[in-house]
Amino acid sequence: MFDTHVNLHGEPFADDLEEVLERAREAGVTRFLAICDRFDNFESVLAIARSHEDIWCSAGVHPHHAKDFPDLTVETLIQAASNPEVVAMGETGLDFHYGYSAEDDQVTSLRKHISAARDTGLPLILHTREADELMADILEEEFQKGPFQPLLHCYTGGPELAQRALSLGAYVSVSGILSFKSAKEVRAVIADVPIERIILETDCPYLAPVPMRGRRNEPAYLAHVAEALATLKDMPVDEIKRITDENAVRLFAKVTQQ
Structure with a gap:
């Protein structure tokens, strides 16, 4: 399995990161994508990827923090992507639930990330909350300028x-x-997404799956995400793991170029 969204650089894993990673490997996780949430954290995220052969990373600014990086440029993101460990742009997007950053700041930051994704050919990791229509409009508008690879x-x-x-x-x-x-509504939406377009993530340390709810989430729990998807799609869990792993490697193609 490929855990395509892990937040490893913060305090939750400061004391036992290596043990966490080893448990994940024992559970069948063979690749990890460490996510950059703030650009001032990029070097820390990159360092984790550089020190582990099975970890890659992204470069970007979460929409919550868009206001904190008004001077972020497309060129800076492109330069970050020149590192072989960087295989994706983001996490970027729109989040109007909390409103930590103003809408204009979020949209401006999102468009910069789209430009960088288009220029580098790297997938664009998108976070969307209470902004579905605007996100779809922006994606379609930007796609007219040139294609890029979105990941919801x-x-x-x-x-x-x-x-x-x-x-x-x-x-x-x-x-x-x-x-x-x-999460009945979420399951209803995912039921209509072709399995060839679905990948797995934990988003650890957040959102621990059943039966681990209430605990710190970690990559070893990705197997439970696979089980939930297998139940929804009425497919064998081993088949789910195989297909989603192939999907992730296809999406993050740079991981196989090293």
């Missing part, structure tokens, strides 16, 4: 954004939320 990360949005993004060739990643009893 930890998807909890509605069916319209999912289908509009899929029409642009997007992939969709599912997390432990898929296993939550309350």
Whole structure:
């Protein structure tokens, strides 16, 4: 399995990161994608990737922090992508639930990331919350300027954004939320996403799947995400693991170029 979204550089894993990674490997996780949430954390995220042969990373600014990096440039993101360990742009996107950054700041940051993804050919990791229509509009508008590869990360949005993004060739990643009893709407949307476009993630240390809810999430729990998807798609779990791993390697093609 490929855990395509792990947050490893913060305090939750400061004391036992190597033990966490070893448990994940024993559970069948063979690749990890460490996510950059703030550009001032990029060097820390990159250092983790450089020190582990099975970890790669992204470069970007989460929409919560868009206001903190008004001077971020497309060129800076492109330069970050020149590192062989960097295989994706983001996490970027739109989050109007918390409003930590103003809408204009989020949109500006998102468009910079799209430009960098288009220029580098790297996948664009997208976070969307309570902004489905605007996100779909921006993706379609930007696609007219030139193609890029969207990834709807930890998807909890509605069916319209999912289908509009899929029409642009997007992939969709599912997390432990898929296993939550309350996530009926999420399961209904993912049921209509072709298995060839789905990848797995934990988004650790957040969103621990059933039966681990209430604990710190970690990559070893990715198997439970696979089980939830297997139940939803009525497929053998080993087949789910194989297909989603192949999907992830195809999406993050740079991991096989090293």
